[in-house]
Amino acid sequence: MDLFTPATILTPIPIEDGELALQPQLGLALANAEILARLIGETAWRAEQVTVFGKRHLQPRLTAWHGEARYTYSGLTLEPLPFTPLLQHIRQAAEAATGRRYNSVLLNYYRDGRDSMGMHSDDEPELGPEPAIASVSFGATRPFVLRHKRSGRTFKIDLTDGSLLFMSGSLQQNWQHGINKSQRPLGPRVNLTFRFIV
Ligand SMILES: O=C(O)CCC(=O)C(=O)O
Numbered sequence: 001m002d003l004f005t006p007a008t009i010l011t012p013i014p015i016e017d018g019e020l021a022l023q024p025q026l027g028l029a030l031a032n033a034e035i036l037a038r039l040i041g042e043t044a045w046r047a048e049q050v051t052v053f054g055k056r057h058l059q060p061r062l063t064a065w066h067g068e069a070r071y072t073y074s075g076l077t078l079e080p081l082p083f084t085p086l087l088q089h090i091r092q093a094a095e096a097a098t099g100r101r102y103n104s105v106l107l108n109y110y111r112d113g114r115d116s117m118g119m120h121s122d123d124e125p126e127l128g129p130e131p132a133i134a135s136v137s138f139g140a141t142r143p144f145v146l147r148h149k150r151s152g153r154t155f156k157i158d159l160t161d162g163s164l165l166f167m168s169g170s171l172q173q174n175w176q177h178g179i180n181k182s183q184r185p186l187g188p189r190v191n192l193t194f195r196f197i198v
């Protein structure tokens with residue numbers, strides 16, 4: 001992002017084998033800090049047990065799933081909660097910025113630097129062949145790590161408070177992404193990934 005690119009414009013990030021774009025600040029009616037506090041306080045957070053490589057363990061973060069459809073990943077089926085007015089507002093802003101529609105959102109709450117998300121692709125069949133995913137972050141800045149499936153090349157983007165990252169095209173087919181643990185003391189972060197479930 002250079003000095004002359006406004007923070008409120010969705011700007012493509014050049015990357016091979018997929019589409020990626022970043023808007024440093026999503027246009028919202030409330031301050032980022034107020035949204036973070038309300039999301040932390042008003043969400044029915046769950047610590048989910050998942051099965052990865054045949055082993056059950058607790059996810060290193062809290063989650064919530066809102067929308068119209070069930071969602072299944074890592075042997076886990078999430079029953080949807082309805083969209084709240086706050087989630088509707090953020091969804092509307094993400095739809096306006098990206099020009100796509102979303103009917104579901106996965107919320108992830110990283111309580112501190114020990115919380116993380118393993119490398120994965122959002123490539124479940126119900127997302128369709130070229131999923132459009134709008135990822136909105138509040139709170140502590142965490143690096144979003146991308147790793148190309150064939151070349152192994154990695155690429156990092158700092159996801160700052162109030163930012164929107166838009167993933168589309170063949171990105172999920174060709175890249176994995178995740179959030180690493182950090183040794184540094186970090187404040188809370190909530191990430192929302194808006195998706196369209198067919
Ligand atoms: O927290 C993030 O930025 C990543 C979230 C993510 O990859 C997901 O919800 O699938």
Ligand SMILES: [Fe+2]
Nearest residue numbers: 120121122177
């Ligand atoms: Fe993801």
